[in-house]
Amino acid sequence: MIRITEASKTFHEKSTEVHALQNVTIHVQKGEIYGIVGFSGAGKSTLIRLVNRLETPDTGTVEVAGQNLSSLKGKKLSALRRKIGMVFQQFNLLDGKTVFHNVSLPLILEHRSPAEIEKRVAEVLAFVELSDKRDAYVSQLSGGQKQRVGIARALATNPEILLCDEATSALDPQTTESILKLLKRVNREMGITILLITHQMQVIQLICDRVAVMEKGRVVEEGPVLEVFGRPKEEVTKRFVRTVINDQVPETFYDTIRAESRHYRLEQLKFIGDTVNEPVIANLCRRPGLEVNIVGANISPLQGTIMSVFILQLIGETEALRSAEEYIDASGALRQRLMIDWESRNITEIPAGKERTDG
Amino acid sequence: MDEFLNSKIFGIKWSRLLNSCGQTLYMVGWGLLIGTVLGLILALILVLTRKGGVLQGRLPRVLYLVVNTYVNVIRSVPFVILLVTIMPLTRLIMGTTIGSTAALVPLVLYISPYLARLLENSLLECSPGILEAAQAMGANIWQIIRYFLMPETLGSMVLALTTGAIGLLGASAMAGYVGGGGVGDLTLTYGYEKMNTPLMILTVVILVAFVQLIQFLGGAISGKLRAHR
Numbered sequence: 001m002i003r004i005t006e007a008s009k010t011f012h013e014k015s016t017e018v019h020a021l022q023n024v025t026i027h028v029q030k031g032e033i034y035g036i037v038g039f040s041g042a043g044k045s046t047l048i049r050l051v052n053r054l055e056t057p058d059t060g061t062v063e064v065a066g067q068n069l070s071s072l073k074g075k076k077l078s079a080l081r082r083k084i085g086m087v088f089q090q091f092n093l094l095d096g097k098t099v100f101h102n103v104s105l106p107l108i109l110e111h112r113s114p115a116e117i118e119k120r121v122a123e124v125l126a127f128v129e130l131s132d133k134r135d136a137y138v139s140q141l142s143g144g145q146k147q148r149v150g151i152a153r154a155l156a157t158n159p160e161i162l163l164c165d166e167a168t169s170a171l172d173p174q175t176t177e178s179i180l181k182l183l184k185r186v187n188r189e190m191g192i193t194i195l196l197i198t199h200q201m202q203v204i205q206l207i208c209d210r211v212a213v214m215e216k217g218r219v220v221e222e223g224p225v226l227e228v229f230g231r232p233k234e235e236v237t238k239r240f241v242r243t244v245i246n247d248q249v250p251e252t253f254y255d256t257i258r259a260e261s262r263h264y265r266l267e268q269l270k271f272i273g274d275t276v277n278e279p280v281i282a283n284l285c286r287r288p289g290l291e292v293n294i295v296g297a298n299i300s301p302l303q304g305t306i307m308s309v310f311i312l313q314l315i316g317e318t319e320a321l322r323s324a325e326e327y328i329d330a331s332g333a334l335r336q337r338l339m340i341d342w343e344s345r346n347i348t349e350i351p352a353g354k355e356r357t358d359g
Numbered sequence: 360m361d362e363f364l365n366s367k368i369f370g371i372k373w374s375r376l377l378n379s380c381g382q383t384l385y386m387v388g389w390g391l392l393i394g395t396v397l398g399l400i401l402a403l404i405l406v407l408t409r410k411g412g413v414l415q416g417r418l419p420r421v422l423y424l425v426v427n428t429y430v431n432v433i434r435s436v437p438f439v440i441l442l443v444t445i446m447p448l449t450r451l452i453m454g455t456t457i458g459s460t461a462a463l464v465p466l467v468l469y470i471s472p473y474l475a476r477l478l479e480n481s482l483l484e485c486s487p488g489i490l491e492a493a494q495a496m497g498a499n500i501w502q503i504i505r506y507f508l509m510p511e512t513l514g515s516m517v518l519a520l521t522t523g524a525i526g527l528l529g530a531s532a533m534a535g536y537v538g539g540g541g542v543g544d545l546t547l548t549y550g551y552e553k554m555n556t557p558l559m560i561l562t563v564v565i566l567v568a569f570v571q572l573i574q575f576l577g578g579a580i581s582g583k584l585r586a587h588r
């Protein structure tokens with residue numbers, strides 16, 4: 001549906017150059033919710049604006065619904081933009097006008113008849129559950145209601161794609177959740193492909209099918225949400241995942257762990273949905289020569305399923321620990337050995353390949 | 360009625376006084392109307408072709424530079440000087456330099472760049488986000504102007520026009536002196552030169568009343584337009 005290939009964009013500001021995008025390639029499939037996450041200034045807005053040609057790449061190509069955008073101008077560009085709705089962080093509504101007027105604007109631009117406009121506006125307002133605010137002025141609405149109007153406006157022309165530039169960043173957590181639910185409905189009930197950008201990992205966690213992580217103008221990691229959350233590779237990704245899923249050992253447990261004089265290892269186990277069918281932790285407890293302490297646990301909803309993280313302190317002889325690890329790996333749970341640096345009190349993960357037999 | 364018009368107030372006939380008021384309204388009214396049309400066109404060119412403007416890159420940059428320079432140059436010439444300098448032009452266009460209609464030429468030439476600057480400031484109040492949303496909806500340039508840029512800034516533009524109208528009133532007094540008629544002319548030729556102090560005071564009161572009226576109307580209309588923001 002949206003295919004951005006090797007796109008680069010540099011802004012020239014006086015004497016400095018800002019490489020907003022560097023060789024970015026993403027491919028958004030029809031019908032999915034694709035999220036791009038990154039810190040401020042990573043180039044997310046620049047990237048999303050390529051899709052409706054509010055921005056043009058210096059090099060690289062942008063294809064939307066099979067159409068290469070580089071040659072689009074005038075009427076054809078307008079026609080394409082009508083197939084792409086856009087929702088903004090600051091809503092960008094006409095504050096002094098009514099909800100009805102705002103939502104009807106894209107239809108007025110298409111020269112639809114008043115009767116048609118009346119009907120369509122009523123439909124989309126009902127969809128976003130704002131029918132009763134039809135004649136209210138936008139300035140009288142709350143942030144969440146304003147964003148609903150923004151979404152209704154974006155939906156008015158029956159678009160195939162919805163672009164959301166930080167659609168929930170100006171809202172409180174509860175309102176954020178209700179707007180995210182609405183976006184999910186837009187996707188599921190209307191079959192609209194959604195490309196959204198955010199710096200809140202929670203947004204990705206709750207509604208996205210796939211995610212790309214951006215840093216300094218590059219996409220550093222990309223994949224299905226379950227995979228990226230389960231096995232984040234890059235440091236930025238891990239930091240983002242950590243903002244919603246606590247996979248750390250609570251500091252208060254450090255001393256308990258350290259006080260253990262016997263031979264032990266710290267293992268982090270992740271279970272996603274029902275990929276693991278056996279009671280792994282219960283079985284570990286029953287293994288001879290092995291003692292299990294749970295020193296960290298977190299359960300969070302993830303894309304309609306559940307991801308649970310456990311941090312275990314496994315105590316036993318080297319051989320018992322090794323066979324326990326083998327057992328965990330065979331069960332399908334995602335395992336990662338951890339080390340605590342007692343000097344700095346930091347936890348480091350030991351990459352699977354670099355595990356020494358002893359820990 | 361005739362009796363009243365022929366009766367005198369501070370040494371001049373009422374008909375004369377009312378006629379002068381009419382001339383002033385004529386000059387300010389038409390001057391403001393034509394000046395607003397021209398000023399708005401100039402302001403739109405400035406706003407749309409400036410750096411980061413909606414049409415930046417689609418229209419040649421010289422257009423911005425030319426309009427910007429024109430506005431600056433005309434605005435730096437004091438009105439009295441402009442008035443006499445362009446008399447040949449006025450004669451060319453109107454056939455004469457005498458009368459309220461002829462006075463419109465220098466008045467419009469003077470006020471349109473002034474209004475252009477004021478309106479430019481108003482138009483710049485439209486948040487870039489609104490224009491971005493308009494573009495994202497597929498609006499063409501005329502639609503952007505008509506449905507987004509103008510409605511968003513109308514209240515502020517009315518205030519700008521109010522300020523412009525008051526400036527125009529002042530300029531019309533000067534234009535009147537060199538042949539345009541109006542209240543300003545009355546003040547200077549009958550009040551000042553014939554040392555008719557009561558008449559002078561009366562005309563000043565009238566001018567003050569005009570300013571008050573303009574300011575009141577402008578404020579009220581603008582307030583109404585901004586009622587729901």
Ligand SMILES: Nc1ncnc2c1ncn2[C@@H]1O[C@H](COP(=O)(O)OP(=O)(O)OP(=O)(O)O)[C@@H](O)[C@H]1O
Pocket residue numbers: 011012013018019020038039040041042043044045046047199
């Ligand atoms: N029109 C522009 N002119 C100059 N520099 C720009 C322009 N637009 C963006 N940039 C720069 O490009 C970089 C990426 O900006 P962008 O807005 O895409 O980041 P972002 O990831 O959306 O950040 P945020 O989360 O703060 O919105 C920034 O350093 C920004 O200053």
Ligand SMILES: [Mg+2]
Pocket residue numbers: 044045046166
């Ligand atoms: Mg941004």
